Every structure is written in structure tokens, then in C-alpha cells.
Amino acid sequence: MKSKVLYNREKEKLSIVKIGGNIVDNPAELQKFLIDFNMLKGLKILIHGGGAIATKMAEQLGIETKKVQGRRITDSETLKLVTMVYAGLINKNIVASLQSIGCNAIGLTGADANCIPSIRRSPEPVDFGFVGDPDPQRVNKTFIVELLENASIPVFCAITHDGEGSLLNTNADTIAYTVASALSDIYKTTLYYCFEKEGVLMDLNNPESLIETIDIDEYNKLIQQGVIADGMIPKLFNSFNAISQGVSEVIILHAKNLLTGKGTKLI
Amino acid sequence: MKSKVLYNREKEKLSIVKIGGNIVDNPAELQKFLIDFNMLKGLKILIHGGGAIATKMAEQLGIETKKVQGRRITDSETLKLVTMVYAGLINKNIVASLQSIGCNAIGLTGADANCIPSIRRSPEPVDFGFVGDPDPQRVNKTFIVELLENASIPVFCAITHDGEGSLLNTNADTIAYTVASALSDIYKTTLYYCFEKEGVLMDLNNPESLIETIDIDEYNKLIQQGVIADGMIPKLFNSFNAISQGVSEVIILHAKNLLTGKGTKLI
Numbered sequence: 041m042k043s044k045v046l047y048n049r050e051k052e053k054l055s056i057v058k059i060g061g062n063i064v065d066n067p068a069e070l071q072k073f074l075i076d077f078n079m080l081k082g083l084k085i086l087i088h089g090g091g092a093i094a095t096k097m098a099e100q101l102g103i104e105t106k107k108v109q110g111r112r113i114t115d116s117e118t119l120k121l122v123t124m125v126y127a128g129l130i131n132k133n134i135v136a137s138l139q140s141i142g143c144n145a146i147g148l149t150g151a152d153a154n155c156i157p158s159i160r161r162s163p164e165p166v167d168f169g170f171v172g173d174p175d176p177q178r179v180n181k182t183f184i185v186e187l188l189e190n191a192s193i194p195v196f197c198a199i200t201h202d203g204e205g206s207l208l209n210t211n212a213d214t215i216a217y218t219v220a221s222a223l224s225d226i227y228k229t230t231l232y233y234c235f236e237k238e239g240v241l242m243d244l245n246n247p248e249s250l251i252e253t254i255d256i257d258e259y260n261k262l263i264q265q266g267v268i269a270d271g272m273i274p275k276l277f278n279s280f281n282a283i284s285q286g287v288s289e290v291i292i293l294h295a296k297n298l299l300t301g302k303g304t305k306l307i
Numbered sequence: 308m309k310s311k312v313l314y315n316r317e318k319e320k321l322s323i324v325k326i327g328g329n330i331v332d333n334p335a336e337l338q339k340f341l342i343d344f345n346m347l348k349g350l351k352i353l354i355h356g357g358g359a360i361a362t363k364m365a366e367q368l369g370i371e372t373k374k375v376q377g378r379r380i381t382d383s384e385t386l387k388l389v390t391m392v393y394a395g396l397i398n399k400n401i402v403a404s405l406q407s408i409g410c411n412a413i414g415l416t417g418a419d420a421n422c423i424p425s426i427r428r429s430p431e432p433v434d435f436g437f438v439g440d441p442d443p444q445r446v447n448k449t450f451i452v453e454l455l456e457n458a459s460i461p462v463f464c465a466i467t468h469d470g471e472g473s474l475l476n477t478n479a480d481t482i483a484y485t486v487a488s489a490l491s492d493i494y495k496t497t498l499y500y501c502f503e504k505e506g507v508l509m510d511l512n513n514p515e516s517l518i519e520t521i522d523i524d525e526y527n528k529l530i531q532q533g534v535i536a537d538g539m540i541p542k543l544f545n546s547f548n549a550i551s552q553g554v555s556e557v558i559i560l561h562a563k564n565l566l567t568g569k570g571t572k573l574i
Contacts, residue, residue: 100368120396128395129387132466132474136418140472146420151403153413153459186457192420192450199399205407207399 172208328358
């Protein structure tokens with residue numbers, strides 16, 4: 041269900057760009073990407089993932105990575121770690137880099153100004169620990185719109201909060217989908233998922249095998265065939281959800297192609 | 308020199324509260340302090356120090372504390388560490404705590420929205436590394452005022468930036484002085500330095516020996532007598548500077564006395 045339109049006017053364009061951990065891990069690629077991001081016209085929001093820096097830091101601090109059914113658990117030590125790395129180290133360095141090239145970035149978690157409240161995921165059937173699932177209906181749109189209208193560029197890391205004092209580790213793709221969905225009744229929103237591949241590929245090892253457009257039927261067919269697997273499943277699931285919530289366009293693409301928009305377009 | 312008045316109106320009251328590292332280190336005392344801070348009437352800004360958490364984390368990560376002439380040096384590893392601990396761990400947990408008690412906090416570094424640009428300290432005579440000295444004239448007052456007018460409560464950690472892509476470690480007392488000075492032409496500003504002592508004491512070991520008011524002449528006399536020493540010298544120096552820049556009131560006090568205002572008042 042979509043919330044009511046806040047402003048009675050023709051919709052302005054908004055780009056919501058999610059940059060994956062593999063790019064964040066590489067300082068040269070990240071810098072190149074930030075320059076492109078700065079050149080993207082119109083209102084925009086950046087959302088960044090974590091990457092290997094957190095894993096490396098966990099090793100240095102002797103924090104063991106706990107997994108259940110192959111999926112990571114965020115215990116209290118891991119929550120501290122990701123808060124330091126995502127909200128501190130990565131977020132603030134991205135902000136300083138953007139500021140240095142004239143982009144008026146402001147780094148945020150979902151806790152700041154209560155931008156993205158989450159619900160801690162139920163401990164049943166699997167207790168993932170301090171992990172949050174945000175809800176597009178509860179996003180603080182008023183505040184985010186104010187920032188955008190004042191020419192600030194929000195930069196979100198993958199941390200939210202439960203409103204009861206606890207921060208929560210949250211999937212960055214999900215944050216991108218949530219913010220895009222929340223703002224789609226106010227803006228004509230394009231969601232870009234930037235990562236280290238050309239888009240959705242028929243053959244992971246062949247960048248030429250790019251699927252240029254994909255719809256929900258094709259998506260289900262490709263999952264059955266095993267072409268779409270692992271991390272790509274939730275990314276596409278979030279993307280189709282975003283479209284059903286009113287997001288105009290979702291593009292999955294290589295970070296280097298942000299300005300051309302070449303990648304897999306969801307229809 | 309004071310900048311021109313931005314708004315032609317009677318000045319509203321603004322409290323700028325700096326909380327020291329010793330309180331931040333103690334979860335129970337911090338929580339109590341945040342409840343008091345939330346009860347403080349009117350517009351307000353919180354600025355927090357770092358404390359022993361950073362030192363402990365440095366040990367865990369094997370980062371050596373480098374000193375020159377007894378003063379810490381911020382090398383690139385230390386800068387990463389303080390960015391993680393101050394801007395990530397401490398700042399975002401304070402924000403989440405404040406949000407949970409109904410205080411609409413937003414956590415910021417000086418890099419965010421270019422709120423507090425700094426100049427990296429000259430390497431002569433001593434190279435302190437990535438340390439920044441902010442300038443009240445360059446504070447992004449427009450943005451901070453917008454936040455305050457929209458009922459947001461800015462929470463600053465002790466990190467600024469040079470505008471050229473580098474974050475800078477910055478003394479939290481200095482940030483408090485800088486922000487207070489910058490906003491004093493817009494608001495009737497009171498600067499509170501909260502820490503673990505009752506205020507300026509004639510005898511450090513006797514909390515009853517509180518100096519209730521102090522002026523610049525008394526300050527100089529007490530330095531000569533050795534009564535005021537160590538960290539209290541820059542704190543008072545910043546405080547007198549703040550008053551000369553138009554800050555209405557500076558009070559140095561125990562964190563537990565924030566609501567009564569009982570402490571040492573600078574005149």
C-alpha cells in the first residue's frame with residue numbers, strides 16, 4: 041500500500057544509488073565511482089555496503105564470524121564492529137571524499153533523525169542477532185526530503201535502529217529498496233544497484249552474456265534454471281518489490297557504468 | 308571579529324553541551340546524562356569526547372600510541388581508529404539512545420554537510436599528524452540552524468575534515484567552543500562543559516573546593532599558582548575565547564549537574 045502524495049506537483053527525478061562492498065573495498069575504484077556519482081544530475085542518495093574491511097577488522101580484533109545455515113549472525117561484538125566500520129570508517133571517508141569534489145554529502149545511519157526505523161528480526165526460526173528489517177512506510181520521508189531540497193546528498197550506511205536504543209545491522213540492498221520505495225510517491229525514482237559485474241549475466245564468467253531486461257516471469261524461470269543464484273536472488277527480489285511499490289526504474293549494473301546506465305533493467 | 312547577524316529577531320536560547328570521555332566510557336552514567344540532556348529545555352546541541360574506548364580498541368588492534376612531548380600524535384592508523392570509535396561506535400550509540408527516549412538526535416562529524424571545516428595543523432614545530440583546528444568563521448551555520456529549527460538535535464563527535472578529502476582528529480572541547488562561537492550571533496548561547504568533576508576546584512581532591520565564578524585575571528593567577536593545570540588549561544582557554552566571541556555563558560560542571568547548572572561559571 042502506498043502512502044499519500046506529500047507534495048502536489050509534477051514529480052522531480054531522484055536517483056538512489058547503492059554501491060556494493062567490492063567497490064567500497066577498492067580505494068581507486070571507489071574514488072572513480074564517487075566522481076561519477078557527483079556528476080549524476082538531479083537529486084540523489086547514496087547507499088553503501090560494507091565489504092571485506094569489516095571481515096579484516098573482525099580478524100584483527102579476534103571477533104569470530106558466526107554462521108547459522110551458512111548465514112552470518114550479528115552478535116553484540118559484531119554489531120559494534122559493523123557500527124565502527126560502516127557508520128564510522130567507510131561512511132565518513134566517503135563523505136569527506138565527496139565533500140572534496142564539491143558534493144555536499146551528509147553521512148547517516150537509519151538511527152539519525154530516525155530516518156530508517158527497523159524491526160529486529162524474529163529469533164524464530166533462526167536467530168540472526170542484531171539484524172533489522174526496515175519498513176518503507178516508516179521511513180522519515182519529511183527529513184530526507186528536507187535534506188534533498190536543501191541540496192544535501194544523504195549517504196546511508198547499512199545500519200538502522202529499533203527505536204528502543206539498539207542499532208541493527210541491515211542489508212544495504214534492502215535499505216536501498218526501502219528508501220526508494222518510501223520516496224517513490226514524492227519523486228520519479230530510479231534505483232541503481234552498482235556492483236562489480238555488468239548486471240545479471242546468463243553466464244557469470246562471461247560479461248558479454250548480459251541480460252538487458254528482465255521481468256518477474258523471466259526472474260522465476262532463471263532461478264529454477266539455476267542461472268540466478270546466491271546474492272543475486274535477494275537483490276532481484278528487492279528490485280521487483282521496489283517496482284511494485286512505485287519505483288519507476290531499477291537498474292543492476294557495473295559501478296563504472298553509472299553514468300551510461302548500461303546494465304540489466306527490470307521491467 | 309563576529310560575522311553579521313543572520314536573522315533579525317530576538318535571540319532564542321541555545322544550549323551547547325560538551326560531554327567528556329570519562330562519562331562516555333561509563334554506560335550507566337552516560338544513560339543518566341542523556342536523560343538529563345533530553346530534559347534540557349530549548350534548542351540544543353551535544354558534542355561528545357572519545358574516552359578510553361579508543362585506547363582499549365587501539366591496544367586490541369595493536370596500534371601503538373605515539374607521543375611527542377607528551378602529546379598524542381594522530382597517524383593514519385590512529386585516524387582510522389578514532390573515526391571508527393568516535394564517529395561510528397560512540398556517536399551512533401548515543402544517537403540510538405537519545406532516539407529511544409524521544410530526542411530527535413542526528414549524529415554528525417564536521418565533514419557531514421561541511422558543518423565544521425578545519426585546517427590541518429602545521430607540522431611545525433611539532434607534527435601532530437591528522438589533527439584539525441576548526442575556525443568559527445567557517446562553520447556551516449545555515450545547515451546547523453536548519454536542523455535546529457526543524458527540531459533536530461545535532462550530536463557532534465570530535466572528527467572534522469580539511470575539505471580536501473581527509474578527516475581530521477579534533478579536540479572535542481575546541482569543537483564545542485567553535486560551534487558555540489559560530490552560533491552566538493544567532494542564538495543566546497550557553498556552553499556547558501560537562502565532565503567528572505564538580506567544576507574548577509582549588510584542590511583537585513576536594514569536591515567542596517569548587518570555584519563558583521572565575522574571570523580571566525583569576526584564571527591567569529591560578530595557572531601561575533599551579534592550581535589550574537593539564538587539561539583544564541585548554542578547557543578554560545577555550546571558554547574565555549568563547550565569551551570573547553559572544554557566547555553568553557560558559558559553565559564547567561559535573562555531568563550530573565547539567566539541569567541545575569551548578570559548577571564553575573566563567574565571567
